Amino acid sequence: MREYKTINKITGPLLFVEKTKPVGYKEFVVINLPNGETKRGQVLETSKDHVIVQVFENTQGIDKNTYVHFSGEIIQMPVSGAMFGRVLSGIGKPLDGGRDIIPEDKRNIQGEVINPYSRKTPDEFIQTGISTIDGMNTLVRGQKLPLFSGSGLPHNDIALQIARQATVRGEEESFAVVFCAIGITQEEAKQFMNEFEKTGALERGVIFLNLASDPSIERIITPRMALTTAEFLAFEYGYHVLTIMTDMTNYCEALLEIGAAREEVPGRRGYPGYLYTDLATLYERAGIIKGKKGSVTQLPILTMPGDDKTHPVPDLTGYITEGQIFVSRNLHRKNIYPPIDVLPSLSRLMNSGIGHKKTREDHKSLSDQLYSAYAEGLDLRGLATIVGKDALTRRDQRLLSFADSFENTFVQQGKEENRPIETTLDIGWDLLSKLPENDLTRISSEILKKYYGRGEPAISRS
Amino acid sequence: MEIGSKKSKRGPRIFKVSGPVVVVENLDGRMYDVVLVGENQLMGEIIGIDGDLSIVQVYEDTEMLKPHDPVKNTGHPLSVELGPGLLTSIYDGIQRPLPKIAEGGPFMRRGISIPALSRDKKWKFVPTKNVGDIVNGGDAIGYVDETKNFRHLILVPPKISGKITKIEGGAFTVTETVCVLDDGNELQLMQRWPVKKRRPVKNKKWPDKILITGQRILDTLFPLAKGGTAAIPGPFGSGKTITQQQLAKWADAKIIVYIGCGERGNEMTDVLVEFPELVDPKTGSPLMERTVLIANTSNMPVAAREASSYTGITIAEYFRDMGYDVALMADSTSRWAEAMREISSRLEELPGEEGYPAYLASRLADFYERSGRAETLMGKEGSVTIIGAVSPQGGDFSEPVTQNTLRVTKTFWALDAKLANRRHFPSINWLKSYSLYQNNLSPSLEKEFLGWEDNRKKIMNILTKENELTEIVQLVGSDALPEDQQLTLEIARMIREYFLQQDAFHPVDTYCPLEKQHLIIKAILFFADNAYKALEMKKKLQDIMSLQSKTMLARAKFEKDYVKYLGKVVEQMETDFNSITGDEELEGI
């Protein structure tokens, strides 16, 4: 009944359909091709004159004989508590040979906005076993903390290590993982799949795969399906869900494509002006709700085009997420794993997750001190290459060698190495104890008394 | 577009839906009238009229709205409710109370209409005028003690005046009439005001009183005046929100209006959790009791985000009209500008720079113009201070929102990612920031703290000098500098670490009274003077730098009993310098 054969124009992923009965904004659309194929889409604009439909798959084969069917509903997806172990396509079709999801409920994939008044501040420390994260950019349950990386860097290894090792101390239960591949390569996807199978994470996971070879427009809905699943598992079933979304840059490229097809006025560098708002509708779906048991923690991964952090994708992401972890090409070249550059990295929720009773009383000041000493050391490293090491004061030389040992012992660790937070903090103290106590102005005298020079003997103060 | 031709037969109907913008046909409305769109009666506002078509921005998600859906015009512009009950509230961008909405579940639903001020709660009204008195717009007819420390004056709405024929005290809800004028006008505890219209004042004055923030770098180096404007631009993670929250906590204003405009949900939660527990150092009451929160987070509808700034500033003006000092924080004005851009682009308006509408500059100017120190209609003095965060894309201050903001704001606190990366907080760049209020504020500060102005200049000189010296160090290395210049670098380091750095999360350091700021500076300068002298006497820099009093000074900011502590530090300095220079005379402090 609400099916029309009135396509008037097709540009890029967009269909312009005429002479329809009133159609809803964002209504779900099924497109029936003459050859029997069906595709899916969504209404982007609706008026008495025409309706613009965005097709989620590629528009190949669509012609003026194609029927466009308006469903009368918003896009919904079937969800169920029995989704664990399933591997689904970027638009939610089973890829694992299994049956369709038997819906326990149907959910609007746009998600609903959490009332800020109903949120609970995330404050539970997640131990990832990675020192640069736990010690200096602590992740907490319900946070959205992206990895800012570049092509060819081991961000996937880091994400997998986090997924494998993440625990909330004192709790048996491990995280449920929702993995969302957005335009990544077959090999990358395989790396994740193999790992999930090997560690058994798949049994507590749901996987959505949109690969590089899949239609790019599909990418608009893949993360929304993944997040809808994550929310359902978290807020209906009480799971603590870790959602890994990679690569967000591919998602943004898809948005760019739609914007271009609609001939919209672009914002910065050709990206749509609403990129910030659009990304926020994804990232803000992380969190904890008062009175509900579960949580959604997000670990998005994005590759910065040209390693440029001012590119709109990392830039706008950083403005929305609660910090970011920088994967550095420089450290990677030096063979340091995980090549996390702590300086531009940040966890905004760190303060609520650490300290007395949570991790350890010295955690914050230790971290602050490591930051400032390493930052100074790095400045001096630059300087030393120009003027030579000998032109530096003794204090400066000490900081210079601090920076080296920091990278080699604190940052550097094994891919399988799972450091308890105490180990991380103790390594930090070993490093600081090589600096004179007087220089550690970020740390209170009580804390210094208790921790400075513990472990290995401190060097004499000269 | 001949569609509208049959219009006489039909009422207003949706013609087109594109994101937050809905085009309506047959709507007989005026610009900025509020309309109710679709079956769910979603609130919207007319922002353009083009022949038979009206363009409406809708404050809620427009999904599943469709052509032919009905539209209703309320005939009123978007207004806020002003009256007792505003304090401690948290609203969305169009003043709907979030806690009430949360009673229906943790997610925002559409088409909810809940009044901003409770209709059931009774307030004790005490009249201060009598029958027969003549009152004019802006005069107080009485008050309600809204919280222990806040006297909410009940004002005659602007433009209304007359002789009181009836007035009574007692317990009233905000909609019950408490006073009647001879022209029949009935006054309630609550009044409404259209958000896009400034509330009138008698006249504006140049701000000349410092807004004490308890943040050392702000009060000492780049002070803000009550009724002034400040911009805080900075890349992501550089400290805009924390600075705004610090000001919301500690600024010595009577009322705080905090607008979370297109930012994170969790940050609003933070405020909600923290503020009720923090105590206002001036009144001893929870900070929440002087605060109104507006939360329109990044994932909430953009049109309501656009409205949130207006909602906030109107509430601020209302409290100013009672003769109070109000400080308003908007985090972030860039998101507000982006909301304008998004709507403008849906309207297919001719874009200006980076896609922003051509009217960006004038909208920003209009907003900041609503700040100021003013003589209110009733002749009292009140002020609205505006502190706006700016989130420049790519951290680049040359972009349109930052530039247009700097043109109209008089204090510039430039955040610097480099400082943030090394955890130097607040990461305000001391070489780039400025305050145009400095000269006006200095005399009274100088009166209270002898030497304030001189010391400030000395500190700035040392920091500027440090910058020059660092450039030389880049060429020759630190060891090649003569010792007195090395000493300058050390003193500058002391200023940065002992004074400029301030930890928002430290229970004592979070707020630093002016006197403490003054004493720390004095102590650092005292140390500097003596250190230069010792150096002249051929003492070793190394020895000077490892004096015990220096270490003590480093911790001064964490001391609660700072007068006593800094007294001890200075004493120790005297002893220390005596011991390395022998018994030679030292300059007293």
Ligand SMILES: Nc1ncnc2c1ncn2[C@@H]1O[C@H](COP(=O)(O)OP(=O)(O)OP(=O)(O)O)[C@@H](O)[C@H]1O
């Ligand atoms: N004065 C301060 N004291 C201690 N820590 C601070 C201070 N200012 C900022 N920080 C640290 O920096 C982090 C980022 O600050 P903030 O959230 O204010 O950044 P922002 O500029 O608002 O970023 P965005 O634009 O992304 O919202 C905070 O989470 C906190 O850890």
Ligand SMILES: [Mg+2]
């Ligand atoms: Mg912020």
